[in-house]
Amino acid sequence: MVVKVNNLVKRYGDLIALDHFNLQVNEGEIFGLLGPNGSGKTTAINCILALLKYDKGTIEVFGQAMAPDAYNIKREIGIIMQNVAVFNELTVQENINYFCGLYISDKKKRASLVEEAIEFVGLNDFRKFYPRKLSGGLLRRLNIACGIAHQPKLIIMDEPTVAVDPQSRNSILEGIQKLNRQGATVIYTSHYMEEVEQICTRIAIMDRGKIIATGTNDELKSMIKAGEKITAEIFGLDSLQIQNIKNLPHISSVEYDENMLVVKSERGKNNLAIVLDYFRVHNIPYGKIYCELPTLNDVFLEITGKQLRD
Amino acid sequence: MFLHIFTNRCKCLVRDKVLMFWTLMFPIVLASLFGLAFSNLSSEDKFSEINIAVVDNNEYQSNQAFQSALSAVTDAGQSSGEKGLFNVILSTHEQADELLKNNKIEGYILFDGGANLVIKESGINQTIIKTFLDDYAQIGSAITNIVRQNPTAFPSLMEDVMADKNYLKEVSPSNAEPNTTLNYYYALVAMACLFGSFWGVKEISAVQADLSPQGARVNLAPAHKLKIFGYSLCAAAVVHLFTIFILIAYLSLFLKVDFGRDLLYVLLACVVGSMMGVSMGALIGALIKKDEIVKIAVLVSVSMILSFLAGLMMVDMKYIVTHAIPVMAYINPANLITDAFYSLYYFDTYNRFFTNIGLLLGFTVVFYLIVYFVLRRQRYASL
Secondary structure, three states: OEEEEEEEEEOOOOOEEEEEEEEEOOOEEEEEEOOOOOOOOHHHHHHHHEEEEOOOEEEEEOOEEEEOOOHHHHOOOEEEEEOOOOOOOHHHHHHHHHHHHHHOOOOOHHHHHHHHHHHHHOOHHOOOOHHHHHOOHHHHHHHHHHHHOOOOOOOEEEEEOOOOOHHHHHHHHHHHHHHHHHHOEEEEEEHHHHHHHHHOOOOEEEEEEEEEEEEOOOHHHHHEEEEEEEEEOOOOHHHHHHHHOOOOOEEEEEEEEEEEEEEEEEEEOOHHHHHHHHHHHOOOOOEEEEOOOOOOOHHHHHHHHHOOOO | HHHHHHHHHHHHHHHHHHHHHHHHHHHHHHHHHHHHHHHHHHHHHOOEEEEEEEEEEHHHOOHHHHHHHHHHHHHHOHOOOOOOEEEEEEHHHHHHHHHHOOOOOOOEEEOOOEEEEEEEOOOOHHHHHHHHHHHHHHHHHHHHHHHOOOOOHHHHHHHHHOOOOOOOOOOOOOOOOOOOHHHHHHHHHHHHOOOHHHHHHHHHHHHOOOOOOOHHHHOOOOOHHHHHHHHHHHHHHHHHHHHHHHHHHHHHHHHOOOOOHHHHHHHHHHHHHHHHHHHHHHHHHHOOOOOOHHHHHHHHHHHHHHHHHHOOOOOHHHHHHHHOHHHHHHHHHHHHHHHHHHHHHHHHHHHHHHHHHHHHHHHHHHHHHHHHHOOOOEEEEEE
8 A cells, every 4th residue: 555544634724625534545556536626635635745734634655654754755755736846047957956856865866867857758858948938838747857757656746737738738648657657656636537537547536525436437437327428410309209219218318409419328238229229210310429428527426416627 | 965955056046137136236236326426425525725816906915914824824735735725816906806707716805904805606615715814803803912912922822823722632442534424335235135035035935835836845855844944045145145245345346445454354244144134034934924025025125124224325314223212223133234344444343343243143043043943843734
């Protein structure tokens, strides 16, 4: 077990930011902590890192109690924070070297690690640039390089792709998977469910300071009733036909608006085939048709009754 | 670790153009403006001979005593290279009128039943001519009266009259001349020392997780935060001291400001002043949980007010404060720095200098102790 959190309670005055929060992260995982803004993800991370005081609970990292002076644990942790944490007066290379130097005192070894980090985040052409000359995406990459240059065993990434262009986002996500393949355990917090679905091997969904569900992507989706959502472009569908579709097996709701039919089904096999079969038998012509599998947002919606991005 | 943090923090500080402007360029620019202002001020104080005319008529020619007196003040000090009081032109009455009309002379003396002064306007030069004539008339009258009553007293009387007697004895605590202008420059150095507080604020922000994301990263490193802060503070103190040395060199070499005879003590005052400034910034940085820009604004205001009270804008202010609120003179660091430099320049002993240095060191230690108690907290209530 890399990280083990038991019954963590953190209050800000009357507000409970973490309400008996429990978490277990295993070695080699990319563990996603998914939740809307204000759900307590960053607070949980800051408590795990021994930055924040908390009211109750225990935190263990690498099997030892985490504390501000637990330097042997800290040495194995890399952190990529939500806000870019670099010095504007140092160049890209100097920044990475500075933060790496807080972990690695051997100059030769450090130089080689800095080179590897620059190579890893693709900032080779920008090593002499000052941060203010970098685009948002490149700045995020620098932020990542500063956090991982010392090659930690546990990497904690707190929303590292906020305000990043799609190209840089993909590059960052690929980089995280690469780090994981190289042996690092990753804790990845985000409110972007697509990212979490894409890279995380196990996911915990948070709301109001609590973990409300934990499991793999498939396990989480299997917890809910919702199945596929089928959207079809159909002209002139009458109310009887809509009612008939609604009466098909596993169909939970049907909406028809501006020639677009949206059919939501419950979890089950061949839901799309049943709907298509109905169209064929009743000779209903359709244009575009597509089918979406349930997302983590559907999981969140079903458990909490609200959208993930509310 | 020390070298790694020290060199990188030095790079950060030196490359911060805004802070370098305020701590280095601004005091130099201000010093240059002082230099310009004070050079004009001293040229105003330079004395030049007053051009006068004396109407060369029979009465003047017959008045040997007046001619001697005039000659005495005209030629006075010429042997030692100093200027006389008057530059005298002998002329006719018409020529004298013409010269006065054309502003070639400040006034002319016309003997017409006694010495009369003719002037076109009132002024300091006209007052000096009048005072000379009044003195001449008064002394002349006194001599005449005494000689009339006791002719035998004449030789000793002349000795007494011609000799200046001073009934007050000046006891100077120093060989140096009092010079209030220097106080402006010393207050300027004090202001520059207090501007070191900007570096203190910057270093606090760089290590406090609740003040900057960089600080959060530093807190997560496997090293004691206070050690990292200590190393960073060394960098700040060295960079700031470097700016102070440049300012002192500029004042001393280009503006010829006198810093006294003992360079070692001047350097000591710079070091202590600089440490004091940086510690003040660290204190404000640690206690005020606001943006760095707000803290800098507070420190600029505080530094300027303290420097003003130390006589940066008006030298009399230093003395007003010292007399009206004596304790203020001992708790105002700008005043202590200013006074330390002035003590070095003026006094022959170092008692006052070391009192100032001791107080500055005391404040520095207290400030750092408070900072220590704030920083040693290892976890934050909120970020």
